[in-house]
Amino acid sequence: MAEHQDHADDHGQAFYVKIWAILLVLLILSILGPIVAPHMAFGFLEAWMITMMTAFGIAVVKAYLVAANFMHLNVEKKYISYLLATMLMLMLLFFAGTAPDVMEHKGQNWENVAAEAEIERALEAQGAADAHGEHAEGHEDAAH
Amino acid sequence: MSTTRPIATTRSATGIPTGKLAVWWVIGSEIVIFGGLLASYIMHRLGHPEWAEYASHTNTWFGGANTFVLLTSSLFAVLAHHAAEHGDGKKAAKWLLGTCAGGLVFLCIKAVEWTGEIQHGYTITANGFWHFYYTAAGLHALHVIAGCIIMLIIARDAWKGKELQRVELIGIYWHFVDIIWIFLFPLLYIAK
């Protein structure tokens, strides 16, 4: 019953293996990203920015390749892509509405004192541990 | 249980087969579940600079290996679909078993990874970063397990040449699980 299928399937197995190979290359690049980033930093482009771009930019590309080619979204009816895009937009909306309260710890006439105290305490503990030349355990077993 | 398939199931006013339409809606609902969890994680990660140090203890090689395993299992899943499209149920079943095996390898690597981390004291209650680390990866792992189980059932039917259209459907679900991991990998392992 393959006759009426979209001609994407006439790609044959080699096509999918090719996509897989590209995905692996991208994976390797994203692993190398944090390692080479400090060497590539220049001007305002700091190392962590490059890492973010390689890590998440590559993730987006990988996701697109899987979605378009493995899930066949490139030949599926548009309506499905709109559905998925809408769900993603809702997640951005959720982030936009919640982050000002949860990501930020102070705003117009308010301050999350408990969170700021916790951050300060943890950073100090990490600083103190570093000063002793060891890795900080990060073991925050704060009892109530 | 004399439930013959209703005529309703065979209709397709949208042009998309009912099974596929349903799977895409499932994917839609899963996007918002993982999206909510990961959006919450990102907010905390960006708002808590001390988490950078906690996150440095994840093992990028384990994470990378698992990414490789899932990408390969996705390849197997789409090859299974390809075989099913051409009516070859037995080949499709074999590729599905390969996909499932990939899922099991993924879980094994994760088990080893987590055992090591727990022994080092990085337990789920250690701090906020580890809360999210185990919960997000754990929820993902539950989806891997569920996918494997369904995949085995579909593979069994496909081997007998039955319900071949379902090979594509479980493939779509599996690719989605793979895509979640594609984002979990940088979130938990690279962004340090």
Add this chain to the structure above:
Amino acid sequence: MAEAGTVETHGADAHDAHHEQSFWSKYIFSTDHKMIAMQYMFTGIVMALIGGYMSYAFRMQLAFPGETVPGYGMVSQGEYNALVTNHGTIMIFWVAMPMLIAAFGNYLIPLMIGADDMVFPRINRLSYQIFLISAVVLIASLFVPGGGFGGAWTAYPPLSSSAEYSLTPLGSTLWLVAVALEFVAFLLGGINFITTLMNARAPGMKMHDIPMVLWMIVIASILFMASVGPLIAGAVMLFMDQVVGTGYFDPGRGGDPILWQHLFWFFGHPEVYVVLLPAMGIVADIICTFSRKKLFNYKLILYTAFATGIISFFVWAHHQFVAGIDPRMANVFTITTLIISIPIAEMIFLYIATLYGGSIRLATPMLWALSFIAEFLIGGITGIFLGASGSDIYFHDTYFVLAHFHYTFFPIAIIGFFAGITYWFPKMFGKMMNETLGKIHFWGTIIGFNAIFIPLFILGTAGQHRRIYNYQNFPDLAGLQDLRVFATAALLVMLVFQAVFLFNFVYSMFKGKPAGKNPWKANTLEWTAESPPPHGNWPELPNCYRGPYEYSVPGREEDYWPQDVPPDTAPAE
């Protein structure tokens, strides 16, 4: 697409007539959408009685503080909290949603689109089974050591996350598990509804030939699916906090309690539209049938419903105005909240336009439908006071909020249900309900309802806060005790009138006048099937030739024109 299942040209009825179904496969393990709908409906009715009983107990405590409640006993402080919490939780998740969406959706969708069942009957059965388990888990949570969860249906941490504060470790966790299971059941059900409506329509039924009630149920399912995700994530986090000891919502450990609030209300607000839209859909169909007029501007109502659904995602933090969110966000959410009143108001106007000039027949379903419009209007208008952050600073957490949401939820869950059941009872059971009893029940319920909640508006404006066990401890409010007693008395009267409905329901099922296929002379496809429809619904599935609201078409002899009647050769106009 290799279809391995057999495709039949006739309904499954002919095939299954040879199979004498056992009690178990016909009633308990049925995959027939009508039976599953009945299962949801009866479960919903039982849960409504339980939720109503809870309101009886806590209202008696409020009216006569410290006295033993007849039929319950002493209401302790912890029990009061558990009663209030579970009343809310039950009414929303185990009454409104199953009755309006699962029961009517399951029953009507295949019948109204001319299909023989839902597209995934076994998943349909599974969704009910999960739902039933969730109901059992919730009831169980009330009887475990420590008692039922008392942290309000909104379950804010740290009260809900820490047994140290909630004092109900088992109850809290079981409550959470019950809610999570209910979500899974409705996700599964929703996928069935959406897919069935989109794909399994009768030949000739285009998108705008679909009865409005089905559109509303499916849009509601989509809204539910799109909004519940973050709360499921939050429920997992809360579960971890309760059971494993994580600190997701503990700022001292890197968490944030406001995160829960956002996760909850991001779902919580679209959820109210999830229950509103099906009720409005039921009302739409009823007013057309009983005014013999087509729905005024079907497409506009449909697009408005979509717009409402979309805007509903942008208003959630109006529940958190005084919770400590950033005031700049409060500004944004005030504006969006005031905007969302516009499409709903527009739909009410369109319904009134539908009624205008119609040949109105005040049968019981029509009475319920009209009262929905009037009562919901009050609920909606009072919401505006709460949507404006300035006035909300005063009104938040007072009985004004409580009266507002009862003036919205009661029309949705209770009036909507009664409208639907009185309208479709003849189809479901093949008998007519008694009109006189129906009207007695209607007036007793409506008058009782208003008598309960108008005093609560007054109490709220006077500053009475919610979730308090005994207002005698507040000198400023103690003097208003008469209003509390009045409201409680009205509740008792209203509850007594429900016996009239229950009697009518059961009696008519056995001794009611035979209904025939189409007692209301309506157009939609379900009225062309037998009453009640057999397994498979029709021996031969119908086609669709026109829209669902072709009433009083000029030039035609009959004032209705069923969707399945082929066009006649004579011109219609």
